[in-house]
Amino acid sequence: MANRIDRALVTDTALRLLNEVGLEGLTLRRIAKELDVQAPALYWHFKNKQELLDEMATEMFRRMTPDLMPAEGAGWQEAMAHATRVVRRALLGYRDGAKVFSGTRFTDASYATPLEEFLRISVESGFSPRGAARAWFTVNTYTMGYVIEEQSVHPVPGERDPAYDQNTRGERLGGSPLAIEAGNEFFGDLDAGYEAGLRAVMAGIEATLLKEPGHH
Template sequence: MAQAVRSKGLDLARVVAAALDELDDVGLDAISLRGVARRLDVQAPALYWYVSNKRALLEQTATELWRTPIRAVTVTDGDAIPPWPELIGEYMRRLRASLLSRRDGARAASSAVIVDDALLREIEPTLARFSAQGIAPDQLVDLFQTAQHATVGFCINEQHRTTEPVDVAERAKRLADTPHVAAMGELVVGDADARFARMTDLIIAAGHATLDGDASAQRASS
């Protein structure tokens, strides 16, 4: 079996790439090891050299969706490090683009964990640099986790909204007797890019409230 797998030029990267293409074609609910194997022109047991079951396949697939966003906001020891608000905004934008690039991408990423230790190790210099600036790693991780969950949820809604697009202006006319409610239309169902930008700004503002508040408390107690 090992020789047959090698003769096909199979490796984990090819398996994950095939899984992403299969996700595009059949969706998250229908993806299977058998379908991915068929795409690679091998038997399903050949994939067990790389993924032990469907859950492991989905975790590898989700990790690939996170790879570019994470690398976009990590630095090496010698790099200049941007301010954390800039990194969080960039992470959210890159993550949204990655999730929307694949059918059911947001759902695929929503319940999986990163399983590439090498990718996780790439985060260490960034956390260390911020820690040296007085921002505790747990604070930064909490902020990025909040940003990540908000982005994934937003993208799930984008990819799986089942209603027809809303005519915001026509809706506002119907609700003219309740002007505050009428004004909600653009905020709730208006342009997705604008809504995502506002959500990003809110999360960064919350981060400022947390980090700036902690810094003020530390100065007051010293």
């Protein structure tokens, strides 16, 4: 008798396999093999790989949602920093996690409640509704881009790509001392780099979007 499968089982299997094979190796055929079914059986649930990626991203968000919400009474800076750190940590838990998560469409409205809360906190802190939306979109895209870069340095969680060896890079760049030092900043302490960039982004948000005139 054929194994019974549903969307949730396929998605959970795909997320588990992601750490083994990465985004490039994650195919419907590979997932079907893991589930011991024929590949066409998956097409009852997902028309193509993009539909599956959309559901995987949505499930990733569902799993991080319980940790996203800030402490009671938190201001916009605390709420924003907390949420983006949660997102970053969650995506780093999956091989190619940021590539899967970015550029996909959520398959349900589960994101609406936390988003509404983040926007409410921001508006109550002095942002216009448009400014609040732009602020959250900006810090989210910073986080997505940063984690994509992180996961090129560490394509498998806990393993560093030898291509990012700083000594080798320094020898290759030779007489470009500033470029060599930049590599140490880009690819050295990735946690500290994220926090430094986050502070810069949030300072820019405060300077350009908080109580921005002309937005109502």
